[in-house]
Amino acid sequence: MKNISGIIFFLTISFSINAQFNHLTEKIQSLTPNTMWQQKKAIPLQFPTYHPQGMVKIKNFFYMSSVEVIKSPKNGDAGEGIGHLFKFDSTGTLLEQITLGEGNIYHPGGIDYDGKNIWVPVAEYRPNSKSIIYKVEPISLTTTEVLRFDEHIGAIVHNTNANSLIGMSWGSRNFYEWRLNSKEKVKNKADLPNKLRIKNPSFYIDYQDCHFVGQNQMLCSGFQKYTPTNGTVFRLGGFELINLLDKRPIYQIPIKLWSPSGLAMTNNPFWVESTTQGIKAYFVPDDDKASTLFIYETNLR
Template sequence: MDCKSRRRLTTILTMLCLGALPVTLAAAELDRDVLAERVTKLSRGTQWKPVSAVPVNFLTHHPQGMVKIGDTLFVSSVEIQQPTKRFPQPVDGYDRDTGAGVGHLFKIDMKGNLIADITLGEGSIYHPGGIDYDGKYIWVPVAEYRPNSRSIVYRVDPETMKAEEMFRFADHVGGVVHDTDSKSLHGVSWGSRRFYRWALDANGKPTNASEAPEKLRTLNTSHYLDYQDCKYAGKSRMLCSGVTEMRLTPEAAPFRLGGIDLVDLADGRPIFQTPVLLWSAAGMDMTHNPVWMETSDAGIRGYFMPEDDKSTLYIYEAEVK
């Protein structure tokens, strides 16, 4: 290496250390890969140690998805103004009406304070789902609050909180993941029973969104969890958190078991699955709705917001070797 090249490398390294340059995509991909590998070392016996519990200082409604960018959280949530009502018999293929509500994307600091709030959706399409961050944009699906319905997928600039509609789709998309390696977007349906894949062009627009949904779908072969919030985990994998509810009798209160799956985006099959044996004092499983996970010195740090309205941000760490 000549002196000029050496000086240039030294300057870049110095700027990185001082925070003058953004984290590179390669570094972000490496962190996702490390997180995915550490997840595969979790087990039912893993001890999750509490780090903190931060009260969220505003009405959160019904939180759905979460990403953490630096020291800022972004949380999608549905404000239910009129609950849906089930029909005695299906009507036009639907088992319930649309209800009414408002979709939100909150920007929150780590002390639980609201920085910004934008609304997403239109008319009966008001239910945001699980969200993902691709290094530049936050991807947010908003759907009708009923299965087999319709959705709008947005991407949001986290700095300006400006939302751009990317496409519409003829099914309930309850969560999205942006595969930055294959330049594709992946969605999960109501209850995550179906997976969808959309190829993206250079502007982030899908090239196949107009195709019939059945041509784009892969059936979920795992019935252990209903995925609530998924994130891209590198190497064409997604890390999904969710819950399964069980009742001993129809009248009994549900027992909620949360967990996480590492899923191969090529065929929709789980690579690794494990329960997460954490519950709030009110009995909500920690992976019930918004979840963010990242690497830490100990192994994995998880951020959870399972409760509605008066939410708490629970932070736990798991040591993995």
């Protein structure tokens, strides 16, 4: 019965995701810098979140990756830490968690959900390093290693249209793409980074978390720090809709929302979904004890 229930669960979720994609990209492209966002909820997360990275929402549950730093990297060393994947509900209560990574590879990044598996990159906490890409079955939290790669991969997306994985490097300055077969095995696993590397032509934000949104497109959120001549640090957050075929932005829009701490709302994990009236967005911009799930909606009619 559990297997049958799982199949029904995945079919239901896959249908729901595909239906959402039909309208979400259009709505994203109707956002403007003057779009009014209304905060609906601010839910404190009731567990140690450490440093949140990526998030997906599956039915009424949230899955969030996070890095627990035990010893900060210094002078080029790897530091020490633990990679987490949390499952929590709409009240902010932790339901389950697993750890991911090994040794110096302990920093999870932005994650994606394809209707079947959650895809999670875990890397060393430094650029130009090493990564392991995992897929996680969300009901059992069974983890499967998919790929090891000699580069820091800070976010991952599964393009189900092309059956490929898109990874983004430290600061999202480069893209990497791996082709999958029907069993989700990587066909070009032996390709070196310099063969796969495609430079990101967009610079105004660094991507923190990205999600596939159909039609060979992904939606990324992130932020960038800007320091005017007076020395005050200004954080600008935004969304970018990206064509996965040529890796170029289709639509770029600043998101002028900040947490009470002053961080851009797109500082780390995010999730968006289409509503009857417009878009609902979920953010967790702050770390650990300050971590709050902010829920915003906008009416685009």
